[in-house]
Amino acid sequence: MLFYIDVTDADRFMRDEDGFEFSDLKDACEAAVALLPELAREALHGPTRLSAMMQARERHIAAQVRDEAGKIHFRTRLRLDME
Template sequence: MLLYIDVADGDTFTRDDDGLEFTDLNEACGAVVALLPEIAREAVHGSGRLAAMMRARERYIAAQVRDASGKVLFRTRLRLDME
């Protein structure tokens, strides 16, 4: 089953135009939920990234799974609060 995973990280939105093959929707949903913490970990690496995140005090990372027609089948969001 060909599904598309779009990711929003702060003000950056990445649209999946290629898609990925999954055995079913549950597999795709699991992959998307596992992806968000990975994106969060990568966000704190690199010069100034963590400091910028701390100044912002919160950050949202979201992803959605959609089918070829564009219908969103699943959404998930990770919120990071920093004090």
């Protein structure tokens, strides 16, 4: 089954135009959840990015799974708080 995983990182929205083949919706949802820590790690690389994140004090990274018709079936969100 073809599903799309769209990502929002802070104020930036990245629409998945290609999609991924999954055996079912559960697998697509698990992939979306697993993606968030990877994106958080990428956001921390480089002194400028880390510095900007520390000044912002929090960061939200989210993913949503949608089907070919555009229906959203699942949403997940990761929040990083820096104090």
